[in-house]
Amino acid sequence: METSWFIETLRREGDLLADAAQKAGLDAPVPPCPQWQVRDLLRHTGAVHRWATVFVAEARKDGADWDESAPGDGELADWYRALLTRLADVLAAAPADLDCWYFFAAPSPLVFWSRRQAHEATIHRVDAQTALGAGLSPIDPAFAADGVHELLAGFHGRARSTVRTPEPRTLRVRALDTDADWLVRLSPEPPVVERGAPGPADCTLSGSAAQLYLTLWNRAPYEELSVAGDDALVELWRRTGAIT
Template sequence: METSEHIKALEAEGELLAVAAEEAGPDAKVPTCPGWEVRDLLRHTGMVHRWATAFVAEGHTSYQPDGGLPDLDGDELLAWFRVGHRALVETLSTAPPDVDCWSFLPAPSPLAFWARRQAHETAVHRFDAEAARSGTPGEIGRDFAADGIDELLRGFHARSKSKVRSVEPRVLRVRATDTDAVWTVRLSAEPPVTEQDGTGEADCEISGPAARLYMSLWNRLPFPRVTGDSSLAALWRERSAVT
């Protein structure tokens, strides 16, 4: 996906998140984030938006801590979220393509990284807000979902922080059945190594439509279909949380 497409997705997902949060109310439980209420979701996502904005707008070339969670609630919290989301969209939309700032996953440029990361951050938490509102969360586009799976598997879980590891070498395959996208995840005592490839044997395969796979790999939904050794799917559930 292009950076402009990620920015457009970020804009739409943030607006949907705010609408769902307002309709659910700050006290509503977030079933996809145990222990959280909607106010926690708004505080967290709004903080992340401001944190990301600062890197691009201020050109920080090294890690900077976030500004912490606001002591706001109700209408004030919702307004604060909307202001931060709008500032992030505007910052990314107007930043020069060659802006130099810190990022933490491989990408064609820092701007491409932040647009992609914040689009997916916001989409997952939009799903959370809609789950808190009750009813069926809105659909996620197939290509956007496949892009999010790729970011998760080849970005987050290629890092040394990933806890998805196995004493014995194992192979997990992830297949989006409504696209041509297939990933082979090689597990060992080291961080996972993932390739966009569907050849060779796999010990376990997780498959389903891209949008469903996307949310299940982010531990928001059950896996659509698991074949082979289901202990690898359980391993993912137990150890894949990103903090």
Template sequence: MHTNDYLTHLQREGELLADAAAKAGEHTSVPTCPGWTTGDLVRHTGTVHRWAARIVAERLAGPVPEDPMPEEPTGAALPPWFLDGHARLIATLRAAGQGTDCWTVLPAASPLAFWARRQAHETAVHRVDAESARGGELSTLDPVFAADGIDELLTGFHARPRSRVRAEHPRTLRVRPTDADAAWTVRLSADAAPRTERSADGPADCELTGRAQDLYLMLWNRLPLDAATLTGDAALAALWRETSAVT
């Protein structure tokens, strides 16, 4: 995917998030984020948007701690505060050149590519959180975008030593969307971060198949395990569920 593609998704997902949060109400509990209200979710996402925009705009070297919130927006001030930060993030990323040099959380082709991708997926996952608070059907995700989000999670976040996904004995998990040309084989062990290959080669102890958007949200723990078709060792999928939260 290209930077402009990510920015298109970022714009859509932020607008959907704002709409769902407004319909849910600021004090509604978010089922997918236990302990959070919709207001907490909106303030968190809006703060992350401002943090990312500042890193790119000011070409900051890192790591950069998340910006403190000078005054917590509430009530009628919350939706415009969120939308303002969302718009500023998109404008900052659109104005940044491919040669922009700043800190990133994960390796990427360029800092701009990283931040456009990361903020699009950050916002998409939290849009789902807002819609879960609102109730009703979730908005659909483009299969290519959802598959890209799976790739970021498996080859990015869970390639880091801080990933807590470990298996007592070597195990292999496969993820295969039915509506996108992609597949991943995740090798787990007791003493190292998961190793993910972009292939479906070789045997797997457990395989998860289904629509890319369902696999994406399931792997981010936003949908239950039965959102996918599971073959093989169900305990391995449960292990992922229990240990894969990204912090």
């Protein structure tokens, strides 16, 4: 997928997030994040965008301080919009051969940050719209499938993933409205993910790409998905697969 597509998605989803947050009100609870009100959602997502911008704008190869500072309630929505615009503009202006730090495998640092921040904005847009209670804007199936891949192969490909099984097991994740299909090999080591791998699996978890995306990010119930085989593997993922 083109970097420009991720940047356009970031702009759109971030705008939807800010719109929903303003309509919901800063005191509104955020059901997917029980400890948060909408103000916390804006502060968090703005801080993430600001943090990401540092690596891209400065081509930074080492760490950047995490800055949680934010203005008061009256300026919070405009502050978030400004950080969103700054991030998207920096990504759009960055060279294709940008060399900076990033934290799991991707075709390039620029693709990584464009993609990661597009998904960051989308998931938290879902949070803001859930807080508003007015229904969710649709998620493009190809983008949702990309988000599933990022979660499975990116986040859970790292040593910190806690999804482990004592003996080797396999979980297939299948998006029914796209050709996307993943075989997740579980063991005492971090999961190994193969996209489009043939062969049987101990359990298959199926649904639309958007359903899988939201469920695996703990924004929708697992009961909306179809499970075939050993459902204990789905329960294992539900208990241990959350990204915090």
